[in-house]
Amino acid sequence: MTAPTPRRAVLVAALAVATAATAATVPGGSAEAAAAPSAPPAPRASGRTVDNHFWYSYAHWLAGTHQGTTAVGGARPGLEIKTPVGRTEYADPHTGKKSTWEYASWTSPVHRSAVPATEAIASWNARTPAGTWIQVELRGTYGDGRSTPWYVMARWASGDRDIRRTSVDGQSDGRSTVWTDTLAVDAPASGPRITDWRLRLTLYRKPGADRGPAVWLAGAMLSAVPDRFTVPASTPSGKAHELKVPRYSQETHAGQYPEYDNGGEAWCSPTSSQMIIEYWGRKASATALTWVNPKYADPQVCHAARSTYDAAYKGCGNWPFNAAYAATYRGLAGVVTRLTSLSELETLVRAGIPVITSQSFTAEELTGAGYGTAGHLMTVIGFTAAGDVIANDPNSRDNASVRRVYKRRQWENIWLRTKRPGAAGKVASGSGGVCYLYVPAAPDAAQLGALQTVGVL
Structure with a gap:
């Protein structure tokens, strides 16, 4: 519902056939041969994906x-x-x-x-x-x-x-x-x-x-995330924890700026990015926002959409473009990675790091969402004592309704799986645990320890 052309859906469909296109010419690049000295395969690390x-x-x-x-x-x-x-x-x-x-x-x-x-x-x-x-x-x-x-x-x-x-x-x-x-x-x-x-x-x-x-x-x-429709259930930490992250709705921007994919349901990624950028105390300057129509609420979300727009993809959902945008703010770093469990995500949240996650699901698969999506970004800001996920979901009618609580087992499955039932009995794709991490470029000890624990550093 919230992505213009879900890349993994395209990828899965395309991999069903052989593809062989000529790589694009690189301006200023050298014409190196495609072959490299022979090297033995790297050993497969047990359990690592x-x-x-x-x-x-x-x-x-x-x-x-x-x-x-x-x-x-x-x-x-x-x-x-x-x-x-x-x-x-x-x-x-x-x-x-x-x-x-x-x-x-x-x-x-x-x-x-x-x-x-x-x-x-x-x-x-x-x-x-x-x-x-x-x-x-x-x-x-x-x-x-x-x-x-x-x-x-x-x-x-x-x-x-x-x-x-x-x-x-x-x-x-x-x-x-x-x-x-x-x-x-x-x-x-x-x-x-x-x-x-x-x-x-x-x-x-x-x-x-x-x-x-x-x-x-x-x-x-x-x-190398294995293809799977379901993932093993993780064990909750048993501790409630919630970060105070600003709440923004993508839907309040419906129909705004057709040149940047028309706002609304196409802006889940930059809207999520903006929430975390402001959580870390950064914001766009008044000068940077002068191009935004003064009648529009939350002009910084419009700015985030323009700053993440991919002209080839024709949308704002390019994962690394969002991380790169976050890092344009003083003292912030951003990367795209995959986590392997909800427990890893809890580790980050307990260290004060909210996480933007990519998932796809039908309306029946996520109780309380009220919609289905082929690809959507939301921001995980905490966990209840029972281990349920507290998320700032930008696919909400207004800013006040952005905070949601989703059932843990449902949520971890729609995020970590790589395959899911699609329309007309066809198999559709899942992100396999993709997420954006935005953190201080000089993290404190707790943040550094959490990033090391989940294998980012």
Whole structure:
């Protein structure tokens, strides 16, 4: 109900047939061969289904291969342009505008995944002032030693004046395919899996500019969540805990800004993002909101929608775009990952970290929701003593009715499963535990411990 085109529904349907499209041309990228030195498959870690790895420290940015970039220290270390290595023309497919950019790039070290993976989702946190943008690419190695192409996972800027923020459709090597924000192997049950990977970040700025973008965090979550209609029940902690998170309804924006997918039920993701951004004490400046119609309530939600809109996806539900938007606020970091149980989610909430979760369900599967959805984001803010989930559900008629309590067993199943009964007896998809985590870039001891416990750091 709340996503314009649920990416996992498209992914599941597409994987039923063989796909082989030519990967998109990368502006300013090198024409490296698709093959890589042979490497043995990574050992399968017993019981593990998710592996996270992110670069964010000064030592991280010193590593890897620099082509015109440099590591920058300070309170928030990052990657910046030192000396551009070339110029390229980029023709924006969404505006038709052609512009010349100078660029530099950084290629990460290879990360060996603890989980031979069927899916990968990249995350990045960056500052892109006017006249700058970044491109994020991921290249995996299969268990047989062959490599994927350099897949473009995003062409991204925090604003939309220079380029249109976009994912890149039509990328495949016949063994894996990029679906909006997710790289997925085409035959997870029988084909090769991704055993290691690396990122390439290309930073662009207008020719002759003094400064360019800065990247503070980049990495990916790789996973191999088993196909399942139901998941094991977790044991509640037995302790009630609820965070005071602002409440915003997406439905109060119905019909607003058709150019950003028309508000209302399409804005669950940015509305959820805005709740947590404000929970951490951040908000858009009055200057940033001057473009919003003054008759509209909660203009910051409109701003979040514009700031997360994916011009290729034609919606605001691109997972990493939401995390990247949250990280444009001072001192915040954001990543997309998967959790493996409701107990892990409880660990985060008890440490003061609310979590945005992605789920799909029929109206009958979630008591009290009053709707069904092929893909919806909501914010988990607490748990009752009985272990039931307290959520700020943006699919509510107004802000006052956003807080909901959902039955624990129902909720964990609709969130963690990968398959569900669909219309006319067909099988539909589930997110397999996808969530957004927005936290301080310098977390306190409790927050750090919780993030380590759930495997994010």
